[in-house]
Amino acid sequence: MATRALIGYLDYTTNTITTTYNHYDGYPSNLGVALEKFYNSEEKAKEISNVGYISFLSSDTGEWNAANKQAPQITELDDDQSKAIQQLHRLIDGCDADYAYIWNTKDNKWIRLFC
Numbered sequence: 001m002a003t004r005a006l007i008g009y010l011d012y013t014t015n016t017i018t019t020t021y022n023h024y025d026g027y028p029s030n031l032g033v034a035l036e037k038f039y040n041s042e043e044k045a046k047e048i049s050n051v052g053y054i055s056f057l058s059s060d061t062g063e064w065n066a067a068n069k070q071a072p073q074i075t076e077l078d079d080d081q082s083k084a085i086q087q088l089h090r091l092i093d094g095c096d097a098d099y100a101y102i103w104n105t106k107d108n109k110w111i112r113l114f115c
Helices: 028-038 042-049 081-094
Strands: 005-011 016-022 073-076 099-104 109-114
Touching: 005 028, 005 042, 005 081, 016 042, 016 081, 028 042, 028 099, 028 109, 042 099, 073 081, 081 099
Parallel strands: 005 099
Antiparallel strands: 005 016, 016 073, 099 109
16 A cells, blocks of 8 residues: 655745655655655755656665656745645645655755645
C-alpha cells in the first residue's frame, strides 16, 4: 500500500508553488527524514520539488527512483492568503496525499502537513 505525499517548493518572489508527487513511504520517518538529511537547503529543496514524480526516496541515501516520468506541477497562488491555502489543500487532495512537505523560502525550512 502506498503512503502518498506531495513535495513542494513555495516561492514567494513569484507567488508559485512547484510540486512533485511521491508515491511510496511518504511518512515522516522516511520521506521527512530524507528531505531533512539530503534536501535541507533552498537549492536542494527546489531540485527535489522539480522532479515531478518520485516512486520512492531513500532516507538512507537520499536517492530516488521513479516508475513514471511526469513534469512538476507549477501553480500560481492567489494573493489572498486564505485562498492560497485553499489552493494548496486542493493540490494535496488532488493527489490523495497523506502528507505534504513544503519548503518555505521565507524561513528556509520544510513544513510538514498531515492530510
